[in-house]
Amino acid sequence: GDSVTQMEGPVTLSEEAFLTINCTYTATGYPSLFWYVQYPGEGLQLLLKATKADDKGSNKGFEATYRKETTSFHLEKGSVQVSDSAVYFCALIDGSGNTGKLIFGQGTTLQVKP
Amino acid sequence: GAVVSQHPSWVICKSGTSVKIECRSLDFQATTMFWYRQFPKQSLMLMATSNEGSKATYEQGVEKDKFLINHASLTLSTLTVTSAHPEDSSFYICSARDPRDYTDTQYFGPGTRLTVL
Numbered sequence: 001g002d003s004v005t006q007m008e009g010p011v012t013l014s015e016e017a018f019l020t021i022n023c024t025y026t027a028t029g030y031p032s033l034f035w036y037v038q039y040p041g042e043g044l045q046l047l048l049k050a051t052k053a054d055d056k057g058s059n060k061g062f063e064a065t066y067r068k069e070t071t072s073f074h075l076e077k078g079s080v081q082v083s084d085s086a087v088y089f090c091a092l093i094d095g096s097g098n099t100g101k102l103i104f105g106q107g108t109t110l111q112v113k114p
Numbered sequence: 115g116a117v118v119s120q121h122p123s124w125v126i127c128k129s130g131t132s133v134k135i136e137c138r139s140l141d142f143q144a145t146t147m148f149w150y151r152q153f154p155k156q157s158l159m160l161m162a163t164s165n166e167g168s169k170a171t172y173e174q175g176v177e178k179d180k181f182l183i184n185h186a187s188l189t190l191s192t193l194t195v196t197s198a199h200p201e202d203s204s205f206y207i208c209s210a211r212d213p214r215d216y217t218d219t220q221y222f223g224p225g226t227r228l229t230v231l
Contacts, residue, residue, distance in 0.1 A: 099163065102209075
């Protein structure tokens with residue numbers, strides 16, 4: 001079945017450092033891909049998404065490009081801030097059976113130090 | 115963007131009692147909502163898919179008699195944890211699909227922290 005794998009955390013960075021959180025997926029067909037962010041004690045917020053190969057999703061300085069050839073959707077940000085500290089989830093829409101279910105990665109905790 | 119709310123944001127109850135959690139889509143009509151459970155420092159576990167006007171579809175291993183889901187209107191789904199026990203303590207999050215969004219994006223509520231004493 002479909003699956004999503006994220007890099008292990010926590011990722012600890014200093015403010016203004018460059019961020020990459022790796023995400024790879026296994027899926028039948030061409031699923032839509034998502035990054036969600038979860039701040040402590042809160043629900044998930046949609047950060048960005050991409051629906052087809054070579055699409056680039058972007059929001060709040062974060063970017064991710066849908067790479068079909070490497071089945072990847074890595075999250076990047078050029079200069080992180082302390083306020084970016086959160087858990088980041090990569091996810092895809094389950095393409096089998098048209099259920100609309102989201103398949104999540106295990107989440108990656110980002111800690112940004114001043 | 116699409117907004118989803120949950121109520122209450124946290125609840126503490128005694129073992130053996132039932133607790134109802136509401137999930138509302140505020141600015142759109144959601145024919146499909148989802149209920150998740152999240153344990154500390156873990157990813158989300160899908161419990162069930164809630165479809166307006168029909169029975170919910172539960173994931174394998176989720177007790178449907180314990181976690182009652184009702185999706186009575188296009189803007190409201192409820193999750194009732196019946197005869198709650200301490201092992202039911204968790205963070206429960208709902209999401210909804212906005213039918214105006216062809217990408218099937220799910221928009222999440224802020225979550226409900228349930229503590230069973």
